């Protein structure tokens with residue numbers, strides 16, 4: 001016989017997975033080519049966004065997305081044509097190649113910042129580009145925040161949280177959130193995207209204790225795992241595939257959109273994790 005708690009959790013998970021809007025995740029658009037697979041060419045990105053906008057898709061702010069987590073929300077079931085667009089790492093090229101494109105088509109996005117590295121080079125990362133890449137600075141972030149773009153935490157220094165002891169993981173989460181709250185206001189202190197998507201029950205608990213309401217993980221699972229808003233996945237394929245027929249088998253615009261979104265999703269996930277893995281193995 002199933003445990004009541006397990007049943008409740010499974011039901012909630014199913015409900016969230018079915019009703020949460022898909023979450024797209026990109027890392028870097030344009031700039032120097034590299035070994036990693038997280039980079040998407042500027043022209044490809046612009047074409048994707050224009051295609052989505054023309055097809056009637058809308059982007060959600062993080063606040064609008066968070067409203068969908070409350071069962072009493074009047075907008076349920078969620079309209080199938082809205083999604084949350086997210087960027088990890090906060091590279092400076094976003095302000096050059098991405099935000100202007102999004103503003104042109106009436107889209108917004110949420111960018112997860114590595115707060116210790118705002119305005120600095122990406123020395124936190126494996127060096128797989130010839131030159132170090134710059135991160136957005138606070139001035140630029142403030143400018144785009146005023147234009148309706150959202151920001152959130154990608155921790156203070158981009159560690160794999162699951163490898164850290166409690167105190168260090170908590171400090172990463174807390175310091176980042178405090179910086180965001182101080183610099184950008186409480187709206188920017190609601191959510192965290194776990195570096196490398198690495199999270200478990202312990203990290204979710206620490207994130208909640210630090211004051212985060214939403215936590216975004218990697219690209220596995222449906223809209224939410226374990227029924228927890230601190231364990232939101234960013235693999236949109238299952239959520240988009242509402243008809244039960246895989247997108248690869250569908251015809252028409254919906255199928256095409258599903259395929260390229262799945263493609264983006266897979267790139268997003270593997271990227272830095274694979275590179276880090278290669279790095280540590282030599």
Ligand SMILES: [Zn+2]
Nearest residue numbers: 088089195196
């Ligand atoms: Zn990252």
